[in-house]
Amino acid sequence: MKAFKYVLLLGLLIGPVNLSYSQEKKLGRIDMVNLPAVVIKSAGDDFSVYLPDRNPDPKVRTLQDSFIAYDLGKNFEGYETYLVYMEVKGGTLSATYNEKGQLISVVENYKDVVLPSKLIYEIYKKYPGWEIVNDKYLYSQEKGDIVKKQYNIKIKKGKESQKLKVHPDGQLIAEN
Numbered sequence: 001m002k003a004f005k006y007v008l009l010l011g012l013l014i015g016p017v018n019l020s021y022s023q024e025k026k027l028g029r030i031d032m033v034n035l036p037a038v039v040i041k042s043a044g045d046d047f048s049v050y051l052p053d054r055n056p057d058p059k060v061r062t063l064q065d066s067f068i069a070y071d072l073g074k075n076f077e078g079y080e081t082y083l084v085y086m087e088v089k090g091g092t093l094s095a096t097y098n099e100k101g102q103l104i105s106v107v108e109n110y111k112d113v114v115l116p117s118k119l120i121y122e123i124y125k126k127y128p129g130w131e132i133v134n135d136k137y138l139y140s141q142e143k144g145d146i147v148k149k150q151y152n153i154k155i156k157k158g159k160e161s162q163k164l165k166v167h168p169d170g171q172l173i174a175e176n
Helices: 002-020 058-069 117-126
Strands: 039-043 046-050 081-088 091-098 103-111 131-142 145-157 160-166 172-175
Touching (some): 046 103, 058 091, 058 103, 117 145
Antiparallel strands (some): 039 046, 081 091, 103 131
């Protein structure tokens, strides 16, 4: 009987402790953070850095994915600079490598792309009644630093038309 009392007493002491140790569950919204994608390709002792854009247009992503998957191999050997040119309908990507196979620069041009929703919102907010009729997307970088990331957009209202240079977030660079 004494052993039963100790087991019961031990069970009463350990039981609540065990239940109170359960992990706290936090319910609610989980914030997703998009980190910039960086592709690093080794070229001997040097590294090549390419920052693909998070553009919503599938043709932009397809061309950038093809470039990332491209294996330069030993093609660059014997040349001071080596040019890689890729093309899809409505877009081009040209990349320059040095004699060591290190990526120097990338220039991308696209026509009639899917515009980011924030950009569309900002344009229609600043130019009510106007319609987007043409767009070009320019994206370039040198040695892993983004040099240009802009949209050239043509808007029209009736017989009037204007050309805009705009950042992807909708901030106006220039207007003609």
